[in-house]
Amino acid sequence: MYQSKLFSKTRKEAPKDEVSKNAELLIKAGFINKEMAGVYSYLPLGLRVLNKINNIIREEMNQIGGQEIFLTSLQEKETWEKTNRWDDKIVDNWFKTKLKNETELGLAFTHEEALTRLMKDHIRSYKDLPSYPYQIQTKFRNEARAKSGIIRCREFLMKDMYSFSRNEKEHLEFYEKAKEAYKNIFKRVGLGDKTYLTFASGGSFSKYSHEFQTITDSGEDIIYLDEKKGLAVNKEVLTGTVLKDLDLEEKKLKEVKAVEVGNIFTLGTKFSEPFGLTYLDEKGEKNLVFMGSYGIGPGRVMGTVAEALSDNKGLVWPSEIAPFYVHLIEIGDKKEVRKMAEDLYKNLQKNKIEVLFDDRDLRPGEKFADSDLLGIPLRIIVSEKTLASGEYEIKERASEKVSMIKEKDLLNFVIEYK
Amino acid sequence: MYQSKLFSKTRKEAPKDEVSKNAELLIKAGFINKEMAGVYSYLPLGLRVLNKINNIIREEMNQIGGQEIFLTSLQEKETWEKTNRWDDKIVDNWFKTKLKNETELGLAFTHEEALTRLMKDHIRSYKDLPSYPYQIQTKFRNEARAKSGIIRCREFLMKDMYSFSRNEKEHLEFYEKAKEAYKNIFKRVGLGDKTYLTFASGGSFSKYSHEFQTITDSGEDIIYLDEKKGLAVNKEVLTGTVLKDLDLEEKKLKEVKAVEVGNIFTLGTKFSEPFGLTYLDEKGEKNLVFMGSYGIGPGRVMGTVAEALSDNKGLVWPSEIAPFYVHLIEIGDKKEVRKMAEDLYKNLQKNKIEVLFDDRDLRPGEKFADSDLLGIPLRIIVSEKTLASGEYEIKERASEKVSMIKEKDLLNFVIEYK
Secondary structure, X not given: OEOOOOXXXXXXXXXXOOXXXXXXXXXHOOOEEEEEOOEEEEOHHHHHHHHHHHHHHHHHHHHXXXXXXXXXXXXXXXXXXXXXXXXXXXXXXXXXXXXXXXXXXXXXXXXXXXXXXXXXXXXXXXXHOOEOEEXXXXXXXXXXXXXXXXXXXXXXXXXXXXXXXXXXXHHHHHHHHHHHHHHXXXXXXXXXXXXXXXXXXXEOOEEEEEEEEEEOOOOOEEEEEEOOOOXXXXXXXXXXXXXXXXXXXXXXXXEEEEEEEEEEEEEEOOOHHHHOOEEEOOOOOEEEOEEEEEEEOHHHHHHHHHHHHOEOOXXXXXXXXXXXXXXXXXXXXXXXXXXXXXXXXXXXXXXXXXXXXXXXOOOHHHHHHHHHHHOOXXXXXEOHHHHHHXXXXXXXXXXXXXXXXXXXXXXXXXXXXX | OEOOOOOOOOOOOOOOOOOOHHHHHHHHOOOEEEEEOOEEXXXXXXXXXXXXXXXXXXXXXXXXXXXXXXXXXXXXXXXXHOOOOOOOOOOOOOEEEEOOOOOEEEEOOOOXXXXXXXXXXXXXXXXXXXXXXXXXXXXXXXXXXOXXXXXXOOEEEEEEXXXXXXXXXXXXXXXXXXHHHHHHHHHHOOOHHHEEEEEEEEEOOEEEEEEEEEXXXXXOEEEEEEOOOOEEEEHHHOXXXXXXXXXXXXXXXXXXXXXXXXXXXXXXXXXXXXXXXXXXXXXXXXXXXXXXXXXXXXHHHHHHHHHHHOEOOEOOOOHHHOOOOEEEEEOOOXXXXXXXXXXXXXXXXXXXXXXXXXXXXXXXXXXXXXXXXXXXXXXXXXXXXXXXXXXXXXXXXXXOOEEEEEHHHHHHHHHHHO
16 A cells, blocks of 8 residues: 555654553554544554454454354343343443433443343254354443553454353363464464463353463553463462462462453353253253353454554564555655655565555655554665665564565565565 | 354244344344344354445445544544534434443444544645545444334444545545445445435535435335436435436336435535644645545345345345355265265365355255245255266256256356356
8 A cells, every 4th residue: 555545644642641552652653543531443554453353363263163243232131131230230331321212221341141142043952052153343341441542442342252062071172272262363463472371260160261361561460470381370369279270389470460362261051041041952851051251352452462562663563463564665756766666566566465655755764763653564665775786675673673685585585574 | 164053043933023024034044133123133144245245345445545444433422512413402313321420422323523533633734635534333323213124223334434535626526436336336236226326415515415225115215216317316305406407307207115225425514614624735725624425334235135136935145245155955865965065065165166065954845945045146956866967956046047067067157157
């Protein structure tokens, strides 16, 4: 894409009321817009990143048998009364609204109730199980404070998968697969090294749930980390019994701040029971369906990447989720330089490499500052020097390493870096 | 996909309170779920259709220079007071809600205000214009009655594009391009023959707006159609002056019911003025930005296709938006037949043809009835007869035409039909 056509502009300052590092950077770079505290819009570059994260999640969910659906935000009172989660005293982050006839409705903060009700039409026998519907859909949560940018929002996208199994054994087999899928996701979005499987509080049906916690200074959670074992325990559940359970030694644990980027949970029959979601087994006997839930916030992942991988010059995107892969920068206004840059732009596009081409009439310093702020993995400079030497200057955003590459080697260099 | 794995099931009856033909068919086929009146979830097959419609719209919008964004549903009072659209007496279909501190918020029923405010950060000079942001995002409308299935919802996806131009002339050039893009969209989703450019009421900045109206008996609008000219006039604006303007003769017009599947509108400076959205021109003078809006409801398009193209056996999907392209049906439980069907399934997939493979253990009659209800364009039957003759029976869903095709010609037949 030609940068001169991109409508979003970078800016020197974020809004004064913005206190989070991730939103500050993303607003300055023109990736998002702050509508109000905890409510952010996605502009073209931000949406490209978000969609890439969504697609990685989709691929991993489909890989383990997920089937994508799209539920609604508007929710009926009766559905949530079945599990005693309608009352604002019990669930304190509802946004409620009303139909014209004064019927109260809620805006879904999660979808266990809605989906369990729905699945009653589709599960009859053991042949209909297991089943793994998931969605990437907007959640509304009436947070009292929302000061963590796109890491904690009042309106945000969430991928929520729910598993419906015949029994605990079948459930646990899938639960392990989901764990691996989550690990793949965090690896692919570039958070693999900083993200730890973390034991957190469970429910009636399992001793623990599992969180995926990414280490960052601005994290709202505190976890205790055994780096060697690659495991962590959420402070909330850290007791002697837990340490013993997990074979961890307290003195080897490191206390760190972290962001919960995903969580998986055994629900058991907590929802299937109140809704009467049953199936007939091979013997014709009725059983309750055994459930699990698996959440990731794609926007939160994006915010965490912005927070954890950026430097003092701006954003640093891992290749698989970068808005573009190459930032092509033309320096000077000589016709031959322009032609050289245009030719390279077209050649890269022909080879399916996503390029943002800074064709704007600006001073080199401004272009470089913008480029650092945007954080695209590879920067290629075309200038009079390139014209004279036939060599392109390529700078890697993350390592700041600079290479001079001959035209004939350029495409290979770009593809191999990826 | 193996149909035995698909979690959504067909059903004999739609819910008793469902009165629209589109939702009745789509619920019976397991494409959607009714959460409450005017609120529908999308199940795997329905979401596949919806996403294909979204992608066609995306391609056509990108083609004319659109840049995709994603705005928020939660809206602040102050923004909408600027245009006098906050008051429930003036806009009667708001859903309103509240933050914990009692601050009132609205759920966006459209996004002119939010986007005009946002663009103030990104438009400074004539060089920043024109610009065409668009989104595919959820709208909430508190409809008093919602009896048209997914054609009129209280919560629904909408593609809304907004154009920001230097002046009326630049605006009108784009407006004509948008008209063509819309025609392409309706052609590609299979509604081209039934959809007419229709003159409707304009605003302060143009005599008319333009609707795209698709003829169906269940339509809520009445239009007057000149079939030869391929033009129509909405009943709301049909006067002698209008007929003269458009060079139409009243006696040649046909009165028909239709669904408004899209509309495009010249907004002029209606929104840029209250928000002070201006730009500096070449002479350094301040001007108001000239705007337009361009809407399509992808769910409404899907509902209209379900309504207008179905028959008494079920849905009939045009190729480009069908959930799958081939419905492969295996008849009988002979091992060799199964192998033959499996081989064909894999071969079609290898050739990037989307196949739903009915591998379920059901009677042929049930499979055929389900297949008619689902409405996938091509049905291929593999049975003992196929095994004996080496010929596959292919039935076209729309025309009901049956062909016997030899294995070596099968792939070509399928690809060419597409």
